[in-house]
Amino acid sequence: xxxxxxxxxxxxxxxxxxxxxxxxxxxxxxxxxxxxxxxxxxxxxxxxxxxxxxxxxxxxxxxxxxxxxxxxxxxxxxxxxxxxxxxxxxxxxxxxxxxxxxxxxxxxxxxxxxxxxxxxxxxxxxxxxxxxxxxxxxxxxxxxxxxxxxxxxxxxxxxxxxxxxxxxxxxxxxxxxxxxxxxxxxxxxxxxxxxxxxxxxxxxxxxxxxxxxxxxxxxxxxxxxxxxxxxxxxxxxxxxxxxxxxxxxxxxxxxxxxxxxxxxxxxxxxxxxxxxxxxxxxxxxxxxxxxxxxxxxxxxxxxxxxxxxxxxxxxxxxxxxxxxxxxxxxxxxxxxxxxxxxxxxxxxxxxxxxxxxxxxxxxxxxxxxxxxxxxxxxxxxxxxxxxxxxxxxxxxxxxxxxxxxxxxxxxxxxxxxxxxxxxxxxxxxxxxxxxxxxxxxxxxxxxxxxxxxxxxxxxxxxxxxxxxxxxxxxxxxxxxxxxxxxxxxxxxxxxxxxxxxxxxxxxxxxxxxxxxxxxxxxxxxxxxxxxxxxxxxxxxxxxxxxxxxxxxxxxxxxxxxxxxxxxxxxxxxxxxxxxxxxxxxxxxxxxxxxxxxxxxxxxxxxxxxxxxxxxxxxxxxxxxxxxxxxxxxxxxxxxxxxxxxxxxxxxxxxxxxxxxxxxxxxxxxxxxxx
Numbered sequence: 001x002x003x004x005x006x007x008x009x010x011x012x013x014x015x016x017x018x019x020x021x022x023x024x025x026x027x028x029x030x031x032x033x034x035x036x037x038x039x040x041x042x043x044x045x046x047x048x049x050x051x052x053x054x055x056x057x058x059x060x061x062x063x064x065x066x067x068x069x070x071x072x073x074x075x076x077x078x079x080x081x082x083x084x085x086x087x088x089x090x091x092x093x094x095x096x097x098x099x100x101x102x103x104x105x106x107x108x109x110x111x112x113x114x115x116x117x118x119x120x121x122x123x124x125x126x127x128x129x130x131x132x133x134x135x136x137x138x139x140x141x142x143x144x145x146x147x148x149x150x151x152x153x154x155x156x157x158x159x160x161x162x163x164x165x166x167x168x169x170x171x172x173x174x175x176x177x178x179x180x181x182x183x184x185x186x187x188x189x190x191x192x193x194x195x196x197x198x199x200x201x202x203x204x205x206x207x208x209x210x211x212x213x214x215x216x217x218x219x220x221x222x223x224x225x226x227x228x229x230x231x232x233x234x235x236x237x238x239x240x241x242x243x244x245x246x247x248x249x250x251x252x253x254x255x256x257x258x259x260x261x262x263x264x265x266x267x268x269x270x271x272x273x274x275x276x277x278x279x280x281x282x283x284x285x286x287x288x289x290x291x292x293x294x295x296x297x298x299x300x301x302x303x304x305x306x307x308x309x310x311x312x313x314x315x316x317x318x319x320x321x322x323x324x325x326x327x328x329x330x331x332x333x334x335x336x337x338x339x340x341x342x343x344x345x346x347x348x349x350x351x352x353x354x355x356x357x358x359x360x361x362x363x364x365x366x367x368x369x370x371x372x373x374x375x376x377x378x379x380x381x382x383x384x385x386x387x388x389x390x391x392x393x394x395x396x397x398x399x400x401x402x403x404x405x406x407x408x409x410x411x412x413x414x415x416x417x418x419x420x421x422x423x424x425x426x427x428x429x430x431x432x433x434x435x436x437x438x439x440x441x442x443x444x445x446x447x448x449x450x451x452x453x454x455x456x457x458x459x460x461x462x463x464x465x466x467x468x469x470x471x472x473x474x475x476x477x478x479x480x481x482x483x484x485x486x487x488x489x490x491x492x493x494x495x496x497x498x499x500x501x502x503x504x505x506x507x508x509x510x511x512x513x514x515x516x517x518x519x520x521x522x523x524x525x526x527x528x529x530x531x532x533x534x535x536x537x538x539x540x541x542x543x544x545x546x547x548x549x550x551x552x553x554x555x556x557x558x559x560x561x562x563x564x565x566x567x568x569x570x571x572x573x574x575x576x577x578x579x580x581x582x583x584x585x586x587x588x589x590x591x592x593x594x595x596x597x598x599x600x601x602x603x604x605x606x607x608x609x610x611x612x613x614x615x616x617x618x619x620x621x622x623x624x625x626x627x628x629x630x631x632x633x634x635x636x637x638x639x640x641x642x643x644x645x646x647x648x649x650x651x652x653x654x655x656x657x658x659x660x661x662x663x664x665x666x667x668x669x670x671x672x673x674x
Contacts, residue, residue: 003054004063007080010047010090011129013040014097018123025115033115037122038101044125045098048090055087060516062135062199069138076196081135085516088341088507089132089273092348093266097125099488100261103356106484107257107363117157121261124150128266132273137186137196140274144182144238147267148175154262155254164253171247178237178244185230192223202280209284228281228288232295235271239325242299246587248322252314256359259314260352263321269344272328279337279518290420293333297425300326301432302585307439309571309581312369313358316443320395321351323432327410330425335520336413342507343406346394350403350496353391353489354443360384360485361447364478365454371443376452380478383486385448387493392444394496396437396549399537405500407433408536409508409526411545416525433545437552445560454478501533 017040025033064077080086101121108114127150131143156168186196192208193201209224235241240248248268252259262268275282275292282288300323307319324347331340362369364381378385394403411433414426480486506512509527530536540546559566571578583589637648 003051003059003061003082004065004080006047006050006054007082007133008065010044010051010094011080011126011133013043013047014122014125014129016040018119018126021115021122022119025119030114033118034101034105037118038098040122041094041098041101041125044129045091045094048087048094051082052087052091055082055084060084060514064135074194076136076138078139079135080133081198082133083516084513085273085276085341086132088345090129092345093125093128093132096266096348096352096492097121097128097261099352099492100257100356103260103359103485103488104255104257106482107359108255111255113157117154117255117257120150120154120157121257124154124261124266128270131270135198137189137198137201141183141186144234144270144274145179147270148172148179148238151251151258151262151267154258155251157254157258161253167247167250167253171251174244174247175237178234180233181230182234182237185227185234188223188227188230198277205281205284209281222285222287224281225285225287228278228285229291231278231281232271232275232288232292235275235329236295237271238274239268239271239329240299240322241271241295241325241329242302243587245299245303245322246584246591249315249318249584252312252318256314256355256362259318260355260359263318263351263355268321268325269328269348272325272332272340272344275329275332276337276341276517279335279520282332283335283518283520286419289333289335291333293330293414293417293419293425294421296326296329296331296333297421297428298326299323300330301428301435304432304435304439306581306584308435308442309578311371313361313371313374313443313447314355314369316371316439317351317354317358320354320436320439323436324351324395327407327429327432330429331410331413333425334410334413334417334419334422335522336410336417336526337517337520338508338513338523339406339409339413339526341513341517342503343410345503345507346402346406346496346500349492349499350391350394350401353387353492353496354395356485356489356492357384357388357391360481360489363481363485368454371446373454374447375450375454376448377454377478378448381448381480383480384489387486387489388448389444390493390496392440396440396553397433397545398437398549398553399540399546400497400501402496402498402500404540405504405533405536408540408543408545409504412526412529413522416529417522430544430548434548434552437549438556441553441556442560445556449561450564504533504536505530 014037017037020036020040021033060083062079062081062083064079066078067075068078069076082090101118104117104121108117111117124147127143127146129143131140131147134140134143152168152172154168155171156164158164189201190196192211192213193204195201195204205224209222211223212220213223213226214220215226237244248263251262254262282292303319303322303326307316307323310316310319324343328340328343328347331337331343358369360381361374361377361384364377364384365374368374390401394401397404397407399405411426411429414422414429417425508523509530559570580586637644
């Protein structure tokens with residue numbers, strides 16, 4: 001079969017599944033909805049694996065399906081670029097999506113929006129595939145906005161909850177800020193390069209990157225830097241980088257499968273993928289790379305700190321995602337683009353495990369998310385516990401789990417990078433290793449070990465999160481989730497444990513990405529220090545990151561197992577520091593006061609002074625009053641007496657005579673003066 005046909009099947013199958021589930025699911029039932037969408041995503045996964053095999057054999061291709069727009073000297077196509085970077089992303093997206101689809105059968109079993117949910121997640125998969133398979137900027141932007149739209153629908157899936165509506169609106173608005181920068185970047189590309197095709201832009205970039213442009217009169221900027229920074233602003237919104245990170249924790253209002261799909265492997269990694277795809281442009285601007293690395297460092301460390309004070313199990317994992325996205329961004333800023341994609345891949349598996357494992361716990365406790373009401377779940381949920389433990393070990397970066405290989409590679413890249421700001425990033429990355437291990441094992445020990453703090457529930461089904469059912473009055477203990485929940489957990493835990501061993505050498509040092517990612521000095525320097533996955537794991541036992549991770553895990557064990565009374569005491573002694581972390585540095589308060597409050601104040605002012613005073617008061621009511629006054633004055637002249645009208649006529653004659661005499665003389669005098 002032709003490769004373009006396989007690519008088309010991979011992209012359009014989830015769209016077909018979404019259409020069938022959305023249009024016919026209400027009539028043909030739940031089984032039809034989940035069967036057709038799971039089948040469509042499975043077909044897409046198989047097609048993606050076929051394409052991965054083909055590109056591994058050197059058969060990368062780019063081709064157009066049809067012409068979308070055309071003008072004098074330019075045209076924009078809908079087409080696919082399938083190279084090694086695309087193929088890796090396609091397999092990761094479709095595999096995680098398939099696991100989430102299967103998991104959803106158990107998690108959303110009692111939800112009345114079951115068919116709608118499957119239609120949404122299948123549509124989301126299609127949107128993400130269109131994003132990663134695009135061969136031009138406009139199609140990339142289409143996929144970019146499509147995932148934003150579907151994420152809005154998914155975060156606000158339980159639309160009767162005010163908190164869910166607030167969260168999806170917040171996500172939508174914050175992403176529009178980033179997308180404005182992204183669209184500006186695309187506009188600069190088209191204005192100066194005359195094309196939106198990746199290949200053409202990359203060929204022309206070296207000659208045009210250092211062209212000076214004046215955004216501010218008298219201040220010249222390099223075109224390449226302006227384009228890269230504008231594009232990265234888009235990535236800051238989509239990949240939740242400081243200060244556009246505020247939407248992601250609130251998006252936990254959506255159902256847990258969405259937390260895994262959006263925040264593990266797909267939407268939030270779109271920005272990371274985009275910068276890696278644009279690596280030929282970023283390699284031409286050290287200033288842009290410096291901006292990227294500093295933003296990533298701030299996000300990685302300071303968001304990890306917030307995770308240590310969260311008590312909602314999903315929010316702990318959400319802030320962990322923010323921190324890990326910061327690590328990927330630092331790798332991009334260090335010009336270690338393959339390392340960023342490698343961490344994107346490993347993170348997709350172990351973060352999906354953590355999110356879906358948290359969802360399994362939430363199911364067992366009838367949608368209780370507060371870790372203070374958990375504890376001792378290890379003996380009731382052995383499969384969930386084992387998979388979450390694997391995810392936590394990988395997230396903490398402990399060898400030999402997959403997160404170790406990718407996170408240690410990022411730290412090594414930062415150490416060797418010549419990008420300005422790499423020293424700061426390296427220090428914050430090391431500190432983040434300790435904090436990351438601490439919050440990862442805090443979750444494990446808090447939820448699964450120690451005394452049982454949960455309230456016993458009945459043995460009913462699941463899916464009450466949307467409706468607030470209260471089943472606390474009945475007896476019964478938590479129990480392991482059904483197979484449709486545990487099987488995806490196990491299948492995701494396996495690559496979380498082993499994919500690092502398998503993939504690190506070909507992806508980072510074996511030339512896997514070929515021409516799809518620009519070569520860099522950082523990667524060449526890293527290759528000199530790599531001697532195999534096994535040697536890397538053994539060497540790590542004597543390095544600072546390993547002992548920092550071990551120290552973080554040990555501290556979590558001491559505080560939450562040996563001395564569970566200490567965390568409350570530490571919090572009390574921390575004072576203002578604990579308050580700052582609990583308030584998430586005040587970003588939400590500031591945004592509500594400055595942006596939301598400012599918008600409300602501006603709107604109120606425009607309504608009060610613009611609409612009510614000027615438009616209604618002066619233009620509408622004022623005009624009516626003026627006409628009323630004029631009509632009243634005119635009425636006084638209409639007395640009905642003939643001598644009044646005669647008197648008026650005489651006055652009019654005198655006025656006309658006066659004008660006839662004086663106006664010409666006035667004009668003559670004016671002409672003399674001029």
